[in-house]
Amino acid sequence: MSVAEEKFSTKFEEAATKPKHRGAFYQEDATEKGMALVEAKFKDMKLYWLVDVVEGRVYSAKFFAYGGKVSVGICEQLCSMVKGLTIDEACSLLGADVERALRDDPEEPAVPESKKTAFGNVPELLKIIKEKYPEAQAVAQATASIKGSGAGKPKSTRELTMQEQAWLDLDEADQIKQVELVLDEKVRPALMSDGGNIQVLEVVDGERVLVQYQGACGSCGSSLGATLSFIERTLRQDVYSDLQVVPNM
Known part of the structure; x- marks a missing residue:
């Protein structure tokens, strides 16, 4: 396969590596804003939309994606495109519309040919x-x-951000996928450059990530110090603020 076939557009790289819409909306947030919360999950992508029920327009959109770079880029662009559209307008978008919006040159595809099938998830998500x-x-x-009647005040037992609540609502398999995505983007490149790696074994109660160091990391003196601190800090920033990373020694 040639280098040209593997080329991603600059717009796609930006969307995939620096997403601004990753996260989730929770029902309490929708209630507070007087919006409808609409969720859709298909394969490795999940959307969260807040919709103004008076005009039927998308007020804001967020997503989680567990399939790596391509899924993140598609969801990020889709979230950008739907804001301000009516539900009918937003749900009429096609995968081809998203792909074209990610192109640098109108005549050059945004992703390699082998990755184009992922855009087929777009109409399925919008159908849901x-x-x-x-x-x-x-x-x-x-x-x-x-x-309006003053009844049924919502009760809250703890203060969580929308993204934190969304994390706790995921099952363990999806939590592991989210951890793996962040590790792939921000942790593994540094570890692998020194001959090491890390394996996620399980996520316990949404708060403890059990990991196994691999390669050079297993014998590195910083595996319980600076390296562990770096991994934990990264996951707390991008996934859940109370995560603990526990190495399996």
Whole structure:
């Protein structure tokens, strides 16, 4: 396979490596803003939209993606494109629309030919969004009615950000995928440059990540010091603020 076939556009690289919309919205946030929360998950992509129920327009959008660089880039661009559109307008977008928006040159594909199939997830996700919106709209309207009457005040037992709550709502398999994504982007390149690596064994109660050092990391004196601190700090910043990384020694 040639270098040209493996080329990603600059726009795609920016979307995939510096996403601004990664995260999640929680129902309490939708209630606070008087919006409908619509979620859709298909394969390794999950969308969270806040929609103004009066105009039916997308107020804001976030995502989680577990399939690596291509999935992140697609979801990031899609979230950018749907804001301000009506549900019908947003759900009429095609994978080809997202791919074209990621091109540097209108005549040059944004991703290698082998990666184009991932854009087929876009219409499937949007189909789910459109199917779920009426129910989400009804929930938002009912909640607004209750709030207006002064009844049913929402209860909160702890203060969590939307992204933290979304993390805790994931099952362990999806939590591991999210950890792996961050490790691939920000941790493994540094470890591998020194002949090491790291394996995720399990995530316990959403708060403890059990890992196994590999290669040079296993015998490195900093594996319980600077290296461990770097890994834990990175995961706390990008995944969940109370994560603990526990090496299996």
